[in-house]
Amino acid sequence: MKNIVILISGRGSNMQAVVKAQIPNARIAAVLSNNETAAGLAWAAQRNIATDSLSHKNFDSRLAFDEAMMRKIDAYQPDLVVLAGFMRILTPEFCRHYEGRLINIHPSLLPAFTGLHTHRRAIDAGCRIAGCTVHFVTPELDCGPIIAQGAVPVSDHDTADTLAARVLEAEHLILPQAVADFVGGRLKISGSRVIRNTGAQLDARLLA
Template sequence: MKNIVILISGRGSNMQAIVNAAIPNVRIAAVLSNSETAAGLAWAAEKGIATDSINHKNYDSRLAFDTAMMEKIDAYQPDLVVLAGFMRILTPEFCRHYQDRLINIHPSLLPSFTGLHTHERALAAGCRIAGCTIHFVTPELDCGPIIAQGVVPILDGDTADTVAARVLKVEHTLFPKAVADFAAGRLKIEGNRVINPNHEISADSRFCA
């Protein structure tokens, strides 16, 4: 049984997708947040999952906050830490502490559009596809080894909100699969590449036609 700790900052829809997937050999040990008012905490608590929060605004540096968060996370002895909408830039110390057992989902097809406002930037660039990427986290922002990617079309008349909604549906399918692959030992890191024999590109059917 693999212990999983999930970090969120808001409603945690990807966290909910992972919990609802009831992945074999996975125990959601805790859901933690940097906001005590994060809606996802109440949802997780209703499911009987341990929850906690610490406010990053109470710390005078990123490292001080990350150190406090690491102490809370480590109390659950996690095999994997999952960033499911955790809106914090992590320190190198945090990333190294959880090396090869810290994963994130990003709403773009990395390495394109790292950082924020991904859908607005994709539209501005005239992209015809968008998507999401699940990757291992390293100190370099949004540049860790890629585990899985999902693709959706960008349609005429799309806005950032409509693209985001389309991508989110793919996220909710792809993220639980990635956690399941990790728990089953199917992921192997070779340099900056993840070998995942179970992964197929998740794509919107309209794009595949």
């Protein structure tokens, strides 16, 4: 059984998707947040998942917060740490501490549109396809080796909100599958590449 710790900052819909997937040999050991009022914490607690929070506002530096968060995470002996809407830029020290066992879901088809406001930027750029990416986390923001991507069409009438809603559906597909593949030993990181074992298949699809 592999221990999974999930980090969130808000409602945690991607965290919920991972929990609901009931991934074989995966135990959601804890859901942690930098926001004590995050709605996702209440959702997880109602399902008897351990929860905790730590406000970054109480720390003088990004590193001090990350070190405190690492201590909380490590108490659950995680095999995998999942960033599921955790709205923090992580220090290199944090990334190195969990190297090879830290993944993130990002709402764009990386390497396009790293950072924030991805849906508005995709529309403004005239993209006809948008989507999301699960990737291993490295110190360089949103630039780690790609595990999986899900694509959705961009319509002429899309707003950032309508596009975000469709991309979120794709996120809910590919993140649980990526976690399942990691837990099942079907993928690993090797340098700047993701190595996938024969037979692993991702449930990524083009959503209408």
